[in-house]
Amino acid sequence: MKTIKQHARGMIAVLMASVVLVGCASKPMVQQNQVEIAPDTLVTLPTPAQLGYSLTASQLITATWQKQSHQLPVQLQVDPKRVALAGFSSWGTRILSLDYQDQHIDTYVMPGLGATLPDPKQVLFNIMITLWPMDAWQAPLEQVGWQLKQTHNHRQLIDSKGDIIADIDYKNSDPLKGDITFINHQQHYTIGIKTLQSSQHESGK
Structure with missing residues (x-):
């Protein structure tokens, strides 16, 4: 257990600084289906059903910050009622x-x-900000004055001041068939999402 903990602390040091979009400001009360995307700014997550299909995927998340890179293998399952997510150490724990x-x-x-x-x-x-469709994010982001814009194989997350918070680039028009690069300009980190294996089918089938 000690070895696992030591490895996890080293591996997650970058993820702690990079995956989280917010700083160290005091946090407001967060509802269960909300995430803090900036100090004192909470966004309500889309529902599982809004993905539009059921999905099982194995992904590898690589976080790079201050010239350090670490990886987190992830298993993702989505159906119309539920999202299940699990992250593992390199030993499979x-x-x-x-x-x-x-x-x-x-x-x-x-x-x-x-x-x-x-x-x-x-x-x-x-x-979710990389995989869920644009219309699933429109209303939640509008509630806090933010926007998600999309062009060919590219998304931009823009805050209420008009500043570009993040750029998301897709290597393939199908996000499950190509690498995704998420660059946060305020926190100066990059996240790579590689789908290693996936299966999907229409919801309800």
Whole structure:
């Protein structure tokens, strides 16, 4: 266990600084289906059903910050009622997980690593902002004055001041068939999302 904890602390040091979009300001009260995307700015997550299809995927998240890169293997499952997410160490030990359904999010982090692991809700946000369709994000972001704009194989996350917070680039028009690069300009980090394996089908089938 000690070896796993030591590895996780080193691996997640970058993810702590990079996956989270917010700084160290005091946090407002957060509802179960909300994520803090900037100090005192909460966004309501789209529903699982708004993805538009059911999905099972194995992904590799690579976070780069201050010239350091670390990886987090992730298993993702989505159906119309539920999103399940699990992150693992390089040895295959589950170190964090999340279950999102009925507008409620349950999270788990390995005991003893709560202060070093990223918030699973922030990992979920980064995956959802890249995979869920534009219309699923329009209303939640408009509520806080933010925007998500899209051109060919590219998205931009823009805050209420008109500043570009993040650029998201897709190597393929199908985000599950090519690498995704998420660049946060305010926090100066880059996240790479590589889908290693996936299967999907229309919801309800």
